[in-house]
Amino acid sequence: MDENKGSLSAPAMSLLGEIGKMEQSALTELETISSEQELEQFRTRYLGRKGLLTAVLRRLGELPQEERPVVGQRANALRQKLEEEITHRDEALRREALARSLEREQLDVTLPGIPFRRGTLHPLTLALRQILDIFVGMGFSVFESREVETDEMNFVFLNVPPGHPARDMQATFYVNPEVVLRTQTSPGQIRGMRTYEGRLPVRFIVPGRVYRRDPADVSHHPVFHQIEGIAVDRDISFRNLVWVLEEFARKFFGPDTRIRLRPSYFPFTEPSAEMEVSCTICRGKGCSVCKYSGWLEVAGAGMVHPVVLRNGGYDPDEVTGFAFGMGLERLTMLKLGIDDIRLFYSCDTRFLRQFA
Amino acid sequence: MKVPWKWLMEYCRSPWSVEETAERLTMVGVSVENVVHDSFEGKGLITAKVVSVFPHPQRPGLSVGYVDAGGRRYAVVSGAPGFKPGVVTAFAPPGSKLPRKGSQKKQGPAEDDSSRSGPEALEVLARDVHGVLSEGMVLSANEILTGEGPRPGEDILIFPEGTASGLPLDEFLDLDDYVLELDLTPNFSHCLSIIGVAVELSAISGVPVRLPKTLASWSFLDPAGSLETGDDSSAAAWEGEGPRIEVVLEDPDLCPHYVGKVIRDVKWGYSPIQVERRLYLAGMRPINALVDATNYAMLETGQPLHAFDLDKLAGGVIQVRRSRPGESIVTLDGVVRELPPESLVIADARGPVAIAGIMGGKETEVSETTRNVFLESAWFSPRSVRATSMRLGLRTEALIRFEKGVDPTAQVACVERAAELITRVSGGTPLPGWSRARAFEPPRRKTVLDLRYLEKVLGQSMEKDQVEGILRRLGFSVQDKDGDLEVSVPPRRVDVAEQVDLIEEVARHLGYGSFLGQPLNVTVSPNVPAVAVYKERLRDFLRCLGGSEVVTNSLCGPDDIAAMGWEADDPRANPVKLENPLTSDESLLRTSLLPGLLKGLETNKRYKAAGTVIWEIGTVFFPSKEELPLEKLQLAIAAYGVLSPKTWNAPPLEADFYYMKGLVQSLLEGLGVDDVTVEKRAGMPFHPGRSCKVLSKGVTLGEMGEVHPLVLEKYGLDRRTALAWFDVEALRAMSREPRYQPVPRFPRVERDLAVIAPEELEAGAIERLVRREAKHLVGFRVFDLWKGAPVPAGKKSIAFSMIFGAPDRTLTDDEVTLEIQKIVRKLEEELNVTLR
Numbered sequence A: 001m002d003e004n005k006g007s008l009s010a011p012a013m014s015l016l017g018e019i020g021k022m023e024q025s026a027l028t029e030l031e032t033i034s035s036e037q038e039l040e041q042f043r044t045r046y047l048g049r050k051g052l053l054t055a056v057l058r059r060l061g062e063l064p065q066e067e068r069p070v071v072g073q074r075a076n077a078l079r080q081k082l083e084e085e086i087t088h089r090d091e092a093l094r095r096e097a098l099a100r101s102l103e104r105e106q107l108d109v110t111l112p113g114i115p116f117r118r119g120t121l122h123p124l125t126l127a128l129r130q131i132l133d134i135f136v137g138m139g140f141s142v143f144e145s146r147e148v149e150t151d152e153m154n155f156v157f158l159n160v161p162p163g164h165p166a167r168d169m170q171a172t173f174y175v176n177p178e179v180v181l182r183t184q185t186s187p188g189q190i191r192g193m194r195t196y197e198g199r200l201p202v203r204f205i206v207p208g209r210v211y212r213r214d215p216a217d218v219s220h221h222p223v224f225h226q227i228e229g230i231a232v233d234r235d236i237s238f239r240n241l242v243w244v245l246e247e248f249a250r251k252f253f254g255p256d257t258r259i260r261l262r263p264s265y266f267p268f269t270e271p272s273a274e275m276e277v278s279c280t281i282c283r284g285k286g287c288s289v290c291k292y293s294g295w296l297e298v299a300g301a302g303m304v305h306p307v308v309l310r311n312g313g314y315d316p317d318e319v320t321g322f323a324f325g326m327g328l329e330r331l332t333m334l335k336l337g338i339d340d341i342r343l344f345y346s347c348d349t350r351f352l353r354q355f356a
Numbered sequence B: 001m002k003v004p005w006k007w008l009m010e011y012c013r014s015p016w017s018v019e020e021t022a023e024r025l026t027m028v029g030v031s032v033e034n035v036v037h038d039s040f041e042g043k044g045l046i047t048a049k050v051v052s053v054f055p056h057p058q059r060p061g062l063s064v065g066y067v068d069a070g071g072r073r074y075a076v077v078s079g080a081p082g083f084k085p086g087v088v089t090a091f092a093p094p095g096s097k098l099p100r101k102g103s104q105k106k107q108g109p110a111e112d113d114s115s116r117s118g119p120e121a122l123e124v125l126a127r128d129v130h131g132v133l134s135e136g137m138v139l140s141a142n143e144i145l146t147g148e149g150p151r152p153g154e155d156i157l158i159f160p161e162g163t164a165s166g167l168p169l170d171e172f173l174d175l176d177d178y179v180l181e182l183d184l185t186p187n188f189s190h191c192l193s194i195i196g197v198a199v200e201l202s203a204i205s206g207v208p209v210r211l212p213k214t215l216a217s218w219s220f221l222d223p224a225g226s227l228e229t230g231d232d233s234s235a236a237a238w239e240g241e242g243p244r245i246e247v248v249l250e251d252p253d254l255c256p257h258y259v260g261k262v263i264r265d266v267k268w269g270y271s272p273i274q275v276e277r278r279l280y281l282a283g284m285r286p287i288n289a290l291v292d293a294t295n296y297a298m299l300e301t302g303q304p305l306h307a308f309d310l311d312k313l314a315g316g317v318i319q320v321r322r323s324r325p326g327e328s329i330v331t332l333d334g335v336v337r338e339l340p341p342e343s344l345v346i347a348d349a350r351g352p353v354a355i356a357g358i359m360g361g362k363e364t365e366v367s368e369t370t371r372n373v374f375l376e377s378a379w380f381s382p383r384s385v386r387a388t389s390m391r392l393g394l395r396t397e398a399l400i401r402f403e404k405g406v407d408p409t410a411q412v413a414c415v416e417r418a419a420e421l422i423t424r425v426s427g428g429t430p431l432p433g434w435s436r437a438r439a440f441e442p443p444r445r446k447t448v449l450d451l452r453y454l455e456k457v458l459g460q461s462m463e464k465d466q467v468e469g470i471l472r473r474l475g476f477s478v479q480d481k482d483g484d485l486e487v488s489v490p491p492r493r494v495d496v497a498e499q500v501d502l503i504e505e506v507a508r509h510l511g512y513g514s515f516l517g518q519p520l521n522v523t524v525s526p527n528v529p530a531v532a533v534y535k536e537r538l539r540d541f542l543r544c545l546g547g548s549e550v551v552t553n554s555l556c557g558p559d560d561i562a563a564m565g566w567e568a569d570d571p572r573a574n575p576v577k578l579e580n581p582l583t584s585d586e587s588l589l590r591t592s593l594l595p596g597l598l599k600g601l602e603t604n605k606r607y608k609a610a611g612t613v614i615w616e617i618g619t620v621f622f623p624s625k626e627e628l629p630l631e632k633l634q635l636a637i638a639a640y641g642v643l644s645p646k647t648w649n650a651p652p653l654e655a656d657f658y659y660m661k662g663l664v665q666s667l668l669e670g671l672g673v674d675d676v677t678v679e680k681r682a683g684m685p686f687h688p689g690r691s692c693k694v695l696s697k698g699v700t701l702g703e704m705g706e707v708h709p710l711v712l713e714k715y716g717l718d719r720r721t722a723l724a725w726f727d728v729e730a731l732r733a734m735s736r737e738p739r740y741q742p743v744p745r746f747p748r749v750e751r752d753l754a755v756i757a758p759e760e761l762e763a764g765a766i767e768r769l770v771r772r773e774a775k776h777l778v779g780f781r782v783f784d785l786w787k788g789a790p791v792p793a794g795k796k797s798i799a800f801s802m803i804f805g806a807p808d809r810t811l812t813d814d815e816v817t818l819e820i821q822k823i824v825r826k827l828e829e830e831l832n833v834t835l836r
């Protein structure tokens, strides 16, 4: 193009000069543009149908045929350049506008959010779910039994005939001389066993409410919960019981938990044992919770008494079994460090909302 | 049962420390709850020799004397008859301390030692006694042990001649001791005696039991040996002077064996201080030497004994019989007691002189005037004495032993032991033989122990010798029988009846710690009942909806029922009643969860909570025609006050009807309960205009709404309160498990309508009509409600939005418009509702 310059006609030279000036002024003007609206006006002014560059192109016809491409190319180059510049400018303007708008939309992030109300489950529910998971994992079914029971179910079938001194161990609420509020989940052993109709193996737990005629204090409540467990088969032994209790203690209280069994008495098991776990508070060193013994009583257990097996529909010459029972409140208190059983029944949401 | 350590050591000397012994006893089932170091509380008390005595210058009856207390001399005033020159007695010099008064009555655990001594001990000071300065006190046993003055007729302590003066009393009298406080389970009645505990200790340690000679004839360690000693004739008595006592067993079912022993010419007095100290440590109060001897023998052997004043027994006869109607007795504690019918009593010719096995009578008790004693040693029916004790509300040390059953072969040996103890302190002559009646032969109890069964139950193989050894050390005798063991049970082990009892004996003395866990080796696929699963599903939904789960008492009171305002014939107003409630507030079984939840709201209000949402799933109870009441599972939700307070950017959320309805709707939707409708007005305790029944497919599931103002008033709730309750079984029956429904593939069309309706018309009527008439309707929602200008009076404006859609195509505008026109027409025709 340049080598042809010298041979161009005057009108062509003039047009080229105009194009050059136009380029300069357009680029200068473009830099001052600060809004999309101005940019659109700019585009119309130069590139629109009645724009300056278009006007130049129209004048191409005045030039000799052979000079038209040279000037035309020059004009088109400018058009292309301006279009690119406009696009760039447009993007820059959008970026700036977005930045300004983000700046404007700033919030005080320290103001509180919308109050979503988180619901909570009762700590006894949370603990019971965990306990059920542990036992179901060991193959125990779940059996729920009634709360108001016959004296026969609650005592007699469990080897506690009328006048038996063991009745003194549990203060009983009576509805009438034959009907009691169950003092233990153990009648569930009989009712549950009977649903198996002699099939083996029998293995289930009975969670539920029980009642004792004890005034409420930090460690007693007339209503509380127990979890009873029983396993019956042809060769269930005391050592199986030890295993189940150990598994439970480790899973519920933590893998370092140790257990200790010592002889005890329940009319419906023999041999009977009191199960203790190493103190969850002091880890066995001795503290006020464990009365400085390092051990905490958490469950009663033993081998199912032949009388109970018979009442459940099994022949004690054929099968053996173990059973255990524990207090849900006590387990939960030890696990969560709660020091007053009455809190469970208080409905006090300051207490309840701590255990989501 | 409290076991003084040194007393126990007399029968079996432990190779271990007190603490370790306690631990080992506990681990075989003799549960030692506390080890108390009962260190003697007095300080600086010493022996002293009386050097000279003069009459008190002012007061006849008092003397002034000098005592020599190991080199120092003190002038002392005393009125004791034993205060004579040459006597060595107990002395409290100025600055020494006596135990604080009444200190024998309570004992705390070992850790609390510090709180038990110190400021309350009584410091002895030099003081003026009617013009003479007494530098300290000479002491009776009672002052040394209790800090209280001498008892009637009690002299100062007089030590054997040649006792040095200036010896510290606690060492000289060996007063320092430990006490094992046992918390025995009901099957351990054989440890309600020091000897019983000694047998267990012997079985653990291998150290043999040493018994006093008098008891050597007692068969308790040798069940295969002779069951009885002495003269067997029931008519036997002594030949000699004085009254004869004939024993008549009128009710041998309740008392088959009664032994009486006469001791003549006893001297009344108090027991030696060491005996009294032991009784205190064992938790009994010393009375006098005669009574103390019977108590001492009981604590030692477990056989309760009673001492009558022989001369106060009328008619030379002891009848053991059931009480007769109208009979009463004044017992030792001075209380007149009506005898319950059928109580077993000991009677003389005049009437009851003791309640058998529980407490003796005042009239025939031994006293200062007693010269001849009739000692009773018997076996009473556990059930009978227990029943009598319960009726009388009277429990004694004797009863605690009789109600469990004492050794039926111990009566003769133990009465001899008590007689020996009496004569040692009180002198007198025991007459040979007994007044005795016997209507039974104690059975020899034998049980066969199948070793294979033992191994099956315990889960490990066992050497026969090991099993035999344990049983023998516990006093069982064992014989081989076809490879199994034939075991004779000592009569005192009333708790051992069958094979499993023997297995327990073996297991506990092997040590439970020796059984290693063994996994359950059969795989079982566990079953969780559908109701239990459903309850947890309910809980999960409710947790999502924002309330706190609570657990409330299943017992309630008449006030709770009354507060609900139920009609008298409402089943909820007729709860199951307890026969023996602790308090009236807990005398009924709840028929609804609502009272408990309202109380729960009130509790939180008291703690200044602005608003609370709580819920519970629990059992409610109703009387039934069956033997047992009906138990039903209920769910209830309660909301009170401002649930979320007004914030800088949102209005407050209140616990009103619509809050609860929203919660209930969400819950039912989550549970998959379909076709839910409501019917206005639930009964009490709901607000009649702001409550409804909730139904699904026409079946009532429960009720919800705001609470009646009268009920709110009873609970002091002063803000909006809403409740809901559901029958869980009804809910469960209507719930459906989630199932996949195709997601709509074609666009939906939403149209809004604003209409003017009569003010009393329920929005539900419009919805029902729309749902009935409109084809392809998939959603209906009221979004605006307006009363007042420009809407004319008696009318309201309702705006609702409808969503239309078809599963197989896009609906055309024309189709939808046709539906809308039909709806508008029907609304006008049927409900007098016009387009706005």
Ligand SMILES: [Zn+2]
Binding pocket: A279, A280, A281, A282, A283, A284, A285, A286, A287, A288, A289, A290, A291, A292, A294, A295
């Ligand atoms: Zn601890």
